[in-house]
Amino acid sequence: MITRRIALATALGFSFATSAAFAQAPAGKVTVVTSFSKDVTDPIKKAFEKAMPGVTLEVQNRNTNAGVKYLEETRANNQVDLFWASAPDAFEVLKGKQLLTAYKPRATGIPEKIGSYPINDPQGFYSGFAASGYGIMWNERYAKANKLPEPKDWQDLAKPVFYDHVSIASPARSGTTHLTIETILQGEGWDKGWRTIKEMSGNFRTITDRSFGVPEAVNSGQVGVGIVIDFFAFSAQASGFPVKFVYPSVTTVVPANVGIVTNAPNKAAAEAFIEFLLSPNGQEVLLEPGIRRLPVNPAVYAKAGADYPNPFTDPRFQKMIGFDVDKSEARTAVVDTLFDQLISFQLDALKGVTKTLHEVDAALARKPNPQAKALADEARSLIAALPVTEVQSASAELRGAFSGAKEKGARQAEVESQWASFARDNYGKAKVKADEALKAAR
């Protein structure tokens, strides 16, 4: 494995050396498709154009999914030089479709890994330039008014006190939330992980359809607690919103990436942009209050404030779990669809049972009752049950159903319909058990 990587690296290095010898100084327009907001792209554009006179950065803002789709639809006559976004999954998809070109950055001082996650794609198709962790953000005014305690871990969000106060983006719609869900599944295991997720989901107020919908709702106080990527919370704090953020124990830091698009019209300038992002100058821009991402160059943290999270020294980050990208990639569609069919589209039913179970817990706390406890546990197992095992989730057959595979097989709608009725039946049975438990407990 290691020898292969070295061979690849030398090969890439060689090709770079030859191309560099013939390449001219970068100039002209370099076009980047990105999901980053103006607050992130503007300062970087300004700094880059200052460092590279003669080059202009043209920013096309699209959300991650639309960006991927756009590159796919326009590949015959590509006009884009770079793809620049958070979710590593999107880069894996692009790589799989041969839409990215390998490039080995020359920048120095950047370690192999952040936490336990490799910063760059092993094959060199994309490079990490900033890190982000996932966690819980909450609105202090809202928490005070509703007497919510400070959450510390995922399980806390399943507690009765958080009922109807939590918000998340659908993992099918938000690359970052997908990673959060996958992190929980990898950290706690398939069955236990789903149990945690479903117990948390019983307390959800909303499941939004875009990543920024969650921090927006928490910032404005429409919901109390949100499951978000760290920089949403940090940049909101920097703008003055009364919000706080915590990294739970099962989490991971994942790099946000940049990669050169196949047949880039201005490859020299695209390379120059990557080099700039990874240079100390480019890394320092990430510390700006409106951006607040974690640089991948450890030396840059010297310029950050003392309270700035540093994944290279902070012990919390060293404990974080290793994230298996291949495992995640193999079951992406299945995990996202399970979430939507078992949770998003059955949220009312799930919340109904959860509410009753919270009442049972309250009654049991006043007066213990083994029979009621047993019934409540049965209800919990019914909720936690899954229509798919971990092995099945990565099976070729299920993957085929979701990827529009060329061969015949199960149709996505068919599979979804089965899962939905599985969930509906189970939640219905769980509700009956929970009602019995409540009667017994009272």
Add this chain to the structure above:
Amino acid sequence: MTAILATVSAKRLTATPGQIALALAIAAFLGLFLVLPVATVLYVAFTEKGTSTFTLVNIYDFVRTELFMRSLWNSFYVSAMSVVWASVVALPLAYLTTRFAFRGAALVQTLGFLPLIMPPFVGAVAMQLFFGRNGSVNLLLDDWFDFKIGFMEGLNGVIFVQSVHYFPFILINLSAALRNIDRAMEEAAQNLGSSGFRLFRRIVFPLAMPGYLAGASLVFVKVFDDLATPLLLNVKDMLAPQAYLRVTSIGIADPMGYVISVVLVVASVAAMWLSALALKGRDYSTTQRGGGGLARRVMTPFEAVYGYGVVILILALVLAPHLGLLLLSFATIWSFSPLPDAYTVAHYARVFGESSLYIKNTLIYASIAGGIDIVLGVAIAYLVLRTKLVGREWLDWAASAALAIPGVVLGIGYLRMFYGVTLPDGTPLASFWIMIVLALAIRRLPYALRACHAALQQISVSLEEAAENLGATKARTVRRVVVPLMAGGILAGFVTSFSTAAVELSATLMLVQSNSDAPLAYGLYVFMQSAAGRGPGAALGVVAVLLVALCTFLSQLIIERSQKAKGMGH
């Protein structure tokens, strides 16, 4: 006598070569920029998985899936209820401002129009800050009376927001129709002893029916096909959001998203067809022109208090989101409190530099798109109502179906159709800004078309026959008689198309290739992706609303002027 009648009807049965050419040109335009691009995306709905053979199994899957059937029913329910509530809001505004000598009628018409131009994202945020679970209203209610009202919860929340958002469709079309009613009809009814509510119910409202139905069918179809509002309120079990959620995520390779889009298109065309059926076999045209619409009555003091009270109450409700937007654009931090913590003008300073470019682009795109729409709208309405060309209704239905096409589907279709075509300088045709304009024109065509259609329905064909009997050619008749008489409806159509095109986002987002070509809505979207961008985004939203409001107000003034001018000549 019979001979004359026969020649007249024979004359109306045949179409002139000019009309046929016009019909073919429109069909080609719609085919190239609507039907084909959409077909390149939607054909997947009818193919078998893994192969490209034709199948209906996907339709079967749709009918069998509980979620989709629930969504279909919810969409019907919400659309119908929204029409009801939108009518409740729009009827008094339209009637009071056209029927009475109402001070500031143009202002009321303009303000009543504003909800239609709620900019994407910021509009939603502002509405939540006012009416949301922890919005200003509910925080105050909770503080004073210890209860909250779920304005924005579930299906009823969707109905509330949609009625407030889309009632201007009814208002603007109904007002145009009321202005076109022949005063002689009303006077005749009064001479025969009818007055008050009976006069309105039996004479005025039926005569304005084409305008009302044009607006109501637009509201129905628009609500049926709208995905932004349900998604904003986190209601997912409706049809349009289901299509959108699938087309933009894991379902992109799956036919189901496209099956839902096809269902949306069919339902929308059916709704349009039904509203056409309701008017069939009745004649709404009146011959006399120049009366300047209904007689303006002067209100008694009691009526005046009541009338102004109703108008102010309605406007306060429907303009609350805009007030929220205005506050947001001046707010430093606004979080879990009835009002912002403090105020600043910094957000306007931040957007000042770049907004001029966005404004310029928006004005150019929206006015060209609006212009294309009214030209096509008048032409299609004329062909449908005044000729007997075979298949002329198909032009109408095809254009109306545009309402049901999700913007992202149209955007992808354009990329597929036009990205391979290169311009002389090597750049793809799809990246030329004209494509954005065409996409906007196609998406907003149904609005202008309905307005033009309703306007033409109210004009008696005998006026044209008279002109032709006096020796005018068809073209001259259209230019000198038909179009001037339709002016009110055409302007109404232009204003609706223009202003909604100015805040369109979903197709634009797929087609914008560079910041220098971007319209306001895109600039807004880019700002609204971060916490610090909320204020500047709102500021840009206010700019957009003011811009469109100004254009609307100007055209309202023009309508009033022309009405007065007609009245003077009388």
